[in-house]
Amino acid sequence: MKTRAIRVRIWLVYALWIIACLLLSLPSLSRAADAAAAAAAKAAICTSCHGLGGNSTTGEYPSLAGQTSRYLYLQLRDFKAGRRSDPRMSPMAENLTPDDMHVLADYFAAQKPIATDFKADPIKVEAGRKKSEEILCTMCHLGGFSGQNEIPRVAGQQYPYIVKQLQDFRDKKRTNDAGNMTSVSKNLTDADIENLANYIANLQ
Ligand code: HEC
Ligand code: HEC
Numbered sequence: 001m002k003t004r005a006i007r008v009r010i011w012l013v014y015a016l017w018i019i020a021c022l023l024l025s026l027p028s029l030s031r032a033a034d035a036a037a038a039a040a041a042k043a044a045i046c047t048s049c050h051g052l053g054g055n056s057t058t059g060e061y062p063s064l065a066g067q068t069s070r071y072l073y074l075q076l077r078d079f080k081a082g083r084r085s086d087p088r089m090s091p092m093a094e095n096l097t098p099d100d101m102h103v104l105a106d107y108f109a110a111q112k113p114i115a116t117d118f119k120a121d122p123i124k125v126e127a128g129r130k131k132s133e134e135i136l137c138t139m140c141h142l143g144g145f146s147g148q149n150e151i152p153r154v155a156g157q158q159y160p161y162i163v164k165q166l167q168d169f170r171d172k173k174r175t176n177d178a179g180n181m182t183s184v185s186k187n188l189t190d191a192d193i194e195n196l197a198n199y200i201a202n203l204q
Contacts, residue, residue: 038103039103039104039107042100042103042107043108046092046104046108049061050062050063050108051063051065053108053111053112054066054067054108054111055111055113055114056158057116059158059159059160059161060158060160060161060164061158061161062157063113063156063157065108065111065113065114066113067109067147067153068147068150068151068152068153069105069106069108069109070105070149070150071147071150071152072104072105072109073101073102073105074150075176076101076104076105077101079092080093080094083175083176084174084176113153115156116156116158116159116201118158118159120199124198124199125195125199125202127198127199128195128197131192131195131196132199135184137184141153141154145200154203155203155204156204157200159198162197162201163197166185166196167193169181170185170193
């Protein structure tokens with residue numbers, strides 16, 4: 001009888017301990033929910049151009065969904081500082097604090113990328129794949145152009161946007177890349193750029 005009473009008491013202490021743990025974790029759970037809601041609210045204005053969840057549906061706006069957080073943060077910082085400039089995007093970064101930039105970067109990095117409706121030309125895809133092997137693009141961007149840290153994911157990005165960025169790097173209109181992209185793109189012809197963009201926009 002005695003051992004049974006002890007066992008009941010042990011179970012009681014154990015149950016109380018679990019209840020206490022649950023009660024203690026409630027505020028942090030609701031804090032996490034508040035933070036997620038605040039991030040989504042901050043990102044709402046961005047989605048008017050970059051699409052719902054950062055999945056762009058227009059060629060002039062890049063998708064942000066599934067991009068690396070580090071790269072997104074660095075681009076926002078560069079737009080604000082004027083190292084990268086675009087008449088539609090620069091004003092959007094003007095009033096962001098570093099904290100806002102981290103929150104927005106983490107938010108869009110965590111969104112799931114959705115395939116665009118781009119119809120690739122198979123001949124250009126093959127030519128682009130060869131060119132990308134020749135120039136060793138994936139040495140930095142990783143196989144499948146999935147990106148890492150400060151090097152962007154380009155797989156499945158909007159085709160017209162990829163073309164514009166490669167032209168801008170080649171023509172030194174975009175120079176916030178510490179020389180990485182301006183040097184690899186300097187000898188690309190317009191046809192090379194079309195081929196590369198067909199190949200990369202077609203990757204998932
Ligand atoms: C009025 C339209 C518009 C709005 C609103 C907008 N952007 Fe942009 N954004 C652009 C355009 C256009 C570009 C591409 C500029 C270029 O061609 O270089 C861009 C580029 C970017 C890039 C660089 C992406 C890459 O792959 O290099 C990031 C990051 C970004 N925007 C984040 C944001 C965030 C965060 C917000 C909300 C605070 C926002 N944008 C709101 C138009 C917009
Ligand atoms: C030495 C490393 C390196 C190599 C090689 C390289 N890239 Fe990049 N690429 C980068 C970095 C770093 C950035 C981001 C630059 C910045 O911060 O603005 C970038 C940016 C880009 C962008 C812009 C993405 C966006 O969202 O705006 C495209 C497109 C791109 N690279 C395509 C290519 C292609 C195609 C090749 C091969 C022809 C290539 N890269 C080779 C490092 C590299």
